[in-house]
Amino acid sequence: MAxxxxxxxxxxxxxxxxxxxxxxxxxxxTAVESRSPAAEDALRALYPAAGGAHVVGITGPPGxxxxxxxxxLVARARAASRPVAVLAIDPSSPITGGAILxxxxxxxxxxxxxxxxxxxxxxxxxxxxxxxxxAESAAVLAACGFGLIFIETVGTGQSEVEVAAIADTTVVVxxxxxxxxxxxxxxxxxxxxxxxxxNKADRPGADxxxxxxxxxxxxxxxxxxxxxxxxKRPEVxxxxxxxxxxxxxxxxxxxxLHEARAGSEQPHAARVARARAxxxxxxxxxxxxxxxxxxxxxxxxxxxxxxxxxxLDPYAAADILWNRLGR
Amino acid sequence: MAxxxxxxxxxxxxxxxxxxxxxxxxxxxTAVESRSPAAEDALRALYPAAGGAHVVGITGPPGxxxxxxxxxLVARARAASRPVAVLAIDPSSPITGGAILxxxxxxxxxxxxxxxxxxxxxxxxxxxxxxxxxAESAAVLAACGFGLIFIETVGTGQSEVEVAAIADTTVVVxxxxxxxxxxxxxxxxxxxxxxxxxNKADRPGADxxxxxxxxxxxxxxxxxxxxxxxxKRPEVxxxxxxxxxxxxxxxxxxxxLHEARAGSEQPHAARVARARAxxxxxxxxxxxxxxxxxxxxxxxxxxxxxxxxxxLDPYAAADILWNRLGR
Numbered sequence: 132m133a134x135x136x137x138x139x140x141x142x143x144x145x146x147x148x149x150x151x152x153x154x155x156x157x158x159x160x161t162a163v164e165s166r167s168p169a170a171e172d173a174l175r176a177l178y179p180a181a182g183g184a185h186v187v188g189i190t191g192p193p194g195x196x197x198x199x200x201x202x203x204l205v206a207r208a209r210a211a212s213r214p215v216a217v218l219a220i221d222p223s224s225p226i227t228g229g230a231i232l233x234x235x236x237x238x239x240x241x242x243x244x245x246x247x248x249x250x251x252x253x254x255x256x257x258x259x260x261x262x263x264x265x266a267e268s269a270a271v272l273a274a275c276g277f278g279l280i281f282i283e284t285v286g287t288g289q290s291e292v293e294v295a296a297i298a299d300t301t302v303v304v305x306x307x308x309x310x311x312x313x314x315x316x317x318x319x320x321x322x323x324x325x326x327x328x329x330n331k332a333d334r335p336g337a338d339x340x341x342x343x344x345x346x347x348x349x350x351x352x353x354x355x356x357x358x359x360x361x362x363k364r365p366e367v368x369x370x371x372x373x374x375x376x377x378x379x380x381x382x383x384x385x386x387x388l389h390e391a392r393a394g395s396e397q398p399h400a401a402r403v404a405r406a407r408a409x410x411x412x413x414x415x416x417x418x419x420x421x422x423x424x425x426x427x428x429x430x431x432x433x434x435x436x437x438x439x440x441x442x443l444d445p446y447a448a449a450d451i452l453w454n455r456l457g458r
Numbered sequence: 459m460a461x462x463x464x465x466x467x468x469x470x471x472x473x474x475x476x477x478x479x480x481x482x483x484x485x486x487x488t489a490v491e492s493r494s495p496a497a498e499d500a501l502r503a504l505y506p507a508a509g510g511a512h513v514v515g516i517t518g519p520p521g522x523x524x525x526x527x528x529x530x531l532v533a534r535a536r537a538a539s540r541p542v543a544v545l546a547i548d549p550s551s552p553i554t555g556g557a558i559l560x561x562x563x564x565x566x567x568x569x570x571x572x573x574x575x576x577x578x579x580x581x582x583x584x585x586x587x588x589x590x591x592x593a594e595s596a597a598v599l600a601a602c603g604f605g606l607i608f609i610e611t612v613g614t615g616q617s618e619v620e621v622a623a624i625a626d627t628t629v630v631v632x633x634x635x636x637x638x639x640x641x642x643x644x645x646x647x648x649x650x651x652x653x654x655x656x657n658k659a660d661r662p663g664a665d666x667x668x669x670x671x672x673x674x675x676x677x678x679x680x681x682x683x684x685x686x687x688x689x690k691r692p693e694v695x696x697x698x699x700x701x702x703x704x705x706x707x708x709x710x711x712x713x714x715l716h717e718a719r720a721g722s723e724q725p726h727a728a729r730v731a732r733a734r735a736x737x738x739x740x741x742x743x744x745x746x747x748x749x750x751x752x753x754x755x756x757x758x759x760x761x762x763x764x765x766x767x768x769x770l771d772p773y774a775a776a777d778i779l780w781n782r783l784g785r
Contacts, residue, residue, distance in 0.1 A: 403762050
């Protein structure tokens with residue numbers, strides 16, 4: 132397999148990545164994450180071929196065993212010779228450069244297998260928004276032949292929930308026993324779930340927790356904001372990432388959801404959300420670039436310090452920057 | 459105290475809120491959160507008086523006992539007759555309207571005390587960004603006489619970390635014993651900490667955990683990204699929100715940090731970050747409003763569906779919207 136020795140245009144990177152170069156694919160994803168111009172060229176070239184993949188969000192509170200479950204799903208997909216990619220959205224430090232979630236899955240996967248591609252993305256510092264970057268990365272992976280793409284997030288922050296919204300199918304993972312504050316998060320997460328997995332079925336209490344969840348979900352349909360569409364009622368499954376029990380059934384359930392949608396005429400809401408996240412990210416980049424470039428010429432930093440000193444209110448500062456753009 | 463019976467302009471709300479009406483203050487914060495025009499008027503009027511408050515971020519992984527600790531800090535501040543406000547950034551459901559963090563603190567505070575003001579904010583759905591809304595809410599509270607403002611967040615998501623960045627002082631709270639995934643988050647959180655509190659000192663292991671943390675932090679200064687300023691070394695304290703042990707010492711440490719800064723000539727980085735978050739939020743609102751308004755006139759939804767169907771790439775869609783703005 133030819134690996135380009137040096138950089139190159141986005142279109143060239145795209146061609147090499149589609150041709151099977153994992154190094155080109157890695158570099159392309161780096162370009163996407165840093166929103167470099169090469170990424171724009173590549174994405175324009177790849178996008179027509181990026182349809183059809185199943186993007187599955189795997190989320191849930193810390194401690195639910197998501198990484199182990201994703202590793203078991205990857206192993207199961209590989210046993211059926213399916214190429215599979217993982218985007219692990221990592222809440223760890225930008226300074227230490229940590230990539231905990233991705234590393235954990237990687238440890239359990241076969242590093243020599245070119246049809247498993249695992250990528251860690253830091254959850255901070257995405258200028259066009261984490262959801263936009265993640266949607267673009269998934270499009271690149273889809274165009275490179277990965278028909279099954281897992282996005283793993285820790286489902287507690289706003290941006291992580293936005294990332295879940297761009298998945299075709301969302302799986303919420305939890306352990307049988309979980310604390311008080313985590314319950315609160317779960318309430319928000321359950322609303323976005325297509326499938327809830329009570330993981331760690333190797334421990335006691337998993338079946339009982341699943342039963343309780345099913346009855347909670349059956350009751351939960353009546354309240355809530357009437358202006359929003361009725362949330363779907365998710366399927367509740369029991370699995371163990373550790374022993375792989377229940378994992379074939381989980382993957383089969385995901386495939387069924389994907390196939391049911393493929394037969395539908397309607398554009399799937401998640402695909403539209405993904406499109407919107409990408410377009411909003413691009414537009415946010417452009418406007419931010421214009422505004423701060425205009426501002427930098429005329430001392431934005433000084434302007435911000437005046438706001439910080441309460442000599443100027445933030446709306447007045449926004450007016451000054453806005454007017455400099457000639458509006 | 460006069461409570462206005464109906465709505466009114468932002469300037470009027472601002473006047474009533476400064477005059478001591480807690481109802482006007484609540485309505486003003488609602489206006490800020492929904493980014494209504496009234497909020498803009500009010501903030502323009504209040505901003506000159508919004509300097510000087512100490513904005514303290516309280517963050518950390520779930521299960522560390524943040525709410526109990528905040529309640530103990532509030533009680534301590536009230537014992538010294540200091541007005542104190544809490545903004546609890548709540549990760550719970552927008553459908554169920556849950557407000558778990560705020561409610562927990564409220565349960566432990568004195569509901570009849572007008573000098574304690576507790577506000578829950580959902581962490582989702584802030585158009586101008588959560589950091590911008592939180593900074594504006596803190597400015598409103600400061601102008602209404604709250605010299606000590608706690609912002610409580612669950613420190614696991616990108617937006618929560620951004621919120622921590624706008625606090626003058628950041629306290630990271632953790633329990634003596636914490637899991638593996640949480641360690642990863644902590645690494646990122648420790649970099650932003652001015653003070654680390656090992657909470658739940660009523661349980662065994664707190665002193666040992668604090669010792670371990672101190673030695674980790676003493677070692678941690680060497681690695682990392684050399685282009686970033688050396689992270690400060692946080693103070694490590696042991697406390698119990700439950701018994702209030704260590705809470706007077708914690709509040710005293712916070713006051714010392716605030717006073718040390720007040721004597722400095724330099725504008726404090728957090729104040730500039732707060733200013734920038736507000737201005738960026740305002741500008742993001744304006745550009746988004748312009749772009750999507752222009753788009754809606756000419757079928758943005760159809761455009762997004764074409765992107766979702768991979769008939770159009772997202773950059774081409776962005777070009778179309780951008781050009782409609784006459785650039």
